[in-house]
Amino acid sequence: MENRPAVRFERVTLSYGARSIWSDLSLDIAAGSFVAILGPNGSGKTSLLRAILGLVAPSDGHIEVLGHAPHRGDAGIGYVPQHSTFDADLPFRGRDLVQLGLDGHRWGIGWPDATSRARVDRVLASVDAEGYADAPIGRLSGGEQQRLRIAQALVGDPQIILCDEPLANLDLRYQQTITALIASWRERTGGTVLFVTHDVNPVLGLVDQVLFVVSGRWAAGTPDEVLTSERMSELYRSHVDVVRVHGRIVVVGESTESGFNIEEPHHVPVAVEPH
Amino acid sequence: MDQLVALLGYEFVQNAIAAGFVIAIVSGVVSGFVVARNMSFAVHALAELGFTGAAGFILLGLSPVLGLLVGTAATAVFIGTLGVRARGRDVVVGVVMAFGLGLGVLFITLYKGYANQAFAILFGTITGVSRGDVLLLLAIGAITLVALAAVYRPLTFATVDPEVAEARGVPVGALAVVFLLIMAAAVAEAIQVVGVLLILTLLITPGAAAERLTPRPWLATACSVGIALLCTIGGILLSLVTNAPVSVFVTSLSFACYLLARFVIGPRRPELRIPTPRSAATPEKAPTA
Numbered sequence: 001m002e003n004r005p006a007v008r009f010e011r012v013t014l015s016y017g018a019r020s021i022w023s024d025l026s027l028d029i030a031a032g033s034f035v036a037i038l039g040p041n042g043s044g045k046t047s048l049l050r051a052i053l054g055l056v057a058p059s060d061g062h063i064e065v066l067g068h069a070p071h072r073g074d075a076g077i078g079y080v081p082q083h084s085t086f087d088a089d090l091p092f093r094g095r096d097l098v099q100l101g102l103d104g105h106r107w108g109i110g111w112p113d114a115t116s117r118a119r120v121d122r123v124l125a126s127v128d129a130e131g132y133a134d135a136p137i138g139r140l141s142g143g144e145q146q147r148l149r150i151a152q153a154l155v156g157d158p159q160i161i162l163c164d165e166p167l168a169n170l171d172l173r174y175q176q177t178i179t180a181l182i183a184s185w186r187e188r189t190g191g192t193v194l195f196v197t198h199d200v201n202p203v204l205g206l207v208d209q210v211l212f213v214v215s216g217r218w219a220a221g222t223p224d225e226v227l228t229s230e231r232m233s234e235l236y237r238s239h240v241d242v243v244r245v246h247g248r249i250v251v252v253g254e255s256t257e258s259g260f261n262i263e264e265p266h267h268v269p270v271a272v273e274p275h
Numbered sequence: 276m277d278q279l280v281a282l283l284g285y286e287f288v289q290n291a292i293a294a295g296f297v298i299a300i301v302s303g304v305v306s307g308f309v310v311a312r313n314m315s316f317a318v319h320a321l322a323e324l325g326f327t328g329a330a331g332f333i334l335l336g337l338s339p340v341l342g343l344l345v346g347t348a349a350t351a352v353f354i355g356t357l358g359v360r361a362r363g364r365d366v367v368v369g370v371v372m373a374f375g376l377g378l379g380v381l382f383i384t385l386y387k388g389y390a391n392q393a394f395a396i397l398f399g400t401i402t403g404v405s406r407g408d409v410l411l412l413l414a415i416g417a418i419t420l421v422a423l424a425a426v427y428r429p430l431t432f433a434t435v436d437p438e439v440a441e442a443r444g445v446p447v448g449a450l451a452v453v454f455l456l457i458m459a460a461a462v463a464e465a466i467q468v469v470g471v472l473l474i475l476t477l478l479i480t481p482g483a484a485a486e487r488l489t490p491r492p493w494l495a496t497a498c499s500v501g502i503a504l505l506c507t508i509g510g511i512l513l514s515l516v517t518n519a520p521v522s523v524f525v526t527s528l529s530f531a532c533y534l535l536a537r538f539v540i541g542p543r544r545p546e547l548r549i550p551t552p553r554s555a556a557t558p559e560k561a562p563t564a
Contacts, residue, residue: 053442055441055442071444072444073442073443073444073445074444077442079438079439079442079443081438081439081442082438084436084438086435087311089486089487090311090435090486091307091311091485091489091490091491091492091494091495092490092492093492096435096492097435097436100428100431100432100435100439100440101439101443103428104428104429104431104432104436104440104443104445105429105432105440105443105444105445106428106429107425107426107428107429108424108425108427108428109424109427109428110427110428132549134490134546135490135546135549136490136547137490139549140549152439153439
């Protein structure tokens with residue numbers, strides 16, 4: 001367990017048609033670690049998750065997930081997708097969403113049985129969502145839906161969870177709540193977290209490793225190793241300053257013809273823990 | 276009442292009720308998915324091209340029921356291969372529908388016999404189905420229900436939560452095509468009762484009314500089937516008594532069910548309200564109770 005990484009990338013290149021999204025990525029993600037995946041929009045962060053899920057195959061190199069090649073429907077992986085909405089009148093409850101996370105991929109009608117219902121109840125309690133688990137899901141707030149999404153990802157007892165911008169569209173309080181839920185799951189189970197985000201602030205205290213992807217190039221390491229002016233300038237191929245202000249790190253770049261523009265949301269305001 | 280009891284002794288009435296029963300169950304289950312997947316336009320196209328199929332079969336001297344099924348199934352395959360994605364789908368549906376309906380007009384024009392059969396397909400024929408047609412409808416209905424039972428759970432997953440369904444290994448794209456074929460069969464069935472032009476009354480309205488009654492997916496499906504049964508069987512019986520066409524009563528009953536669900540029963544269902552925030556962790560949205 002200690003020796004085997006949860007996810008291993010060996011010289012992986014992923015292409016979309018003729019365009020290479022990222023190339024020559026080699027990285028071991030240790031079991032039990034929390035990895036933040038950062039980078040500008042369109043840098044292929046979601047594609048990275050899709051490759052781990054076995055939904056896209058790398059054009060070169062290979063990926064190993066929990067000791068085997070990625071395959072669709074891997075029960076060892078829980079997935080929290082990017083923000084999506086439910087129709088307000090959809091006859092569907094939070095409880096049903098979680099139930100699908102448990103057995104929705106199986107054929108047949110799927111009469112709910114007592115065992116699976118108890119399991120759903122337990123995970124709903126663990127994310128403190130019992131109060132609205134029986135309400136129409138489309139009428140819940142974004143934060144409530146996100147808790148249910150976390151419950152859905154955890155109900156199958158995965159070893160890895162992949163979260164795609166799980167804090168987007170949430171207010172600060174809910175960002176903290178969701179982060180705390182993921183942290184406590186990792187604490188409890190020793191699971192691995194891959195966390196795609198445009199803002200590393202809310203999770204910085206948890207992050208063991210940062211993977212920063214820009215235009216197919218990447219840098220990986222601890223936040224202190226990666227989030228420096230030298231590494232970021234190298235990555236963006238442009239002069240970038242990583243500034244520490246009030247215990248936060250802000251990545252600021254000059255505007256160049258390569259399209260590097262500090263107004264873009266991908267210029268991640270990054271904070272580090274105060275020393 | 277006596278008149279009704281007497282009518283129930285006739286074979287054509289028994290045929291109609293037997294066929295109506297199966298058709299209503301299929302329509303009720305399918306309409307929930309049609310509403311959730313937002314596929315009203317595709318239903319309409321399947322129905323119109325079912326008409327083309329039936330008109331073609333009439334021209335060739337073959338069974339119009341079989342023609343309907345061939346028409347809807349061919350359309351389902353066509354739409355499924357050309358445009359499974361939601362946005363592209365409506366465009367493809369429109370393109371295919373326009374051409375197919377043109378063909379239907381051609382077939383009707385070429386046919387030198389009486390146009391009654393074509394009229395019946397447009398507005399429904401259930402009290403005119405033969406024993407053979409009933410058996411065919413029962414067979415199609417049974418196969419459709421078995422197919423629905425087999426895919427019910429992953430289809431639900433793919434419908435409400437396609438991203439996670441895909442990540443969990445559900446063949447989302449293949450299920451979209453399978454559901455189109457199930458819809459094709461359901462449309463061919465429902466046309467027997469209400470006809471091509473009024474198809475949505477059985478394939479949209481029951482599902483739309485049911486989602487106003489409960490947030491429980493199982494109960495919603497059951498309500499949808501119940502409403503479809505009430506409309507179909509009620510419509511057939513009222514038509515027998517009054518001699519007015521079945522589709523008049525089916526559409527009126529289903530519209531009444533929808534209004535009742537939406538404005539009378541639904542608003543009183545506590546289940547459909549947003550729960551009162553229990554703690555500080557559930558902000559926003561004030562309780563409506």
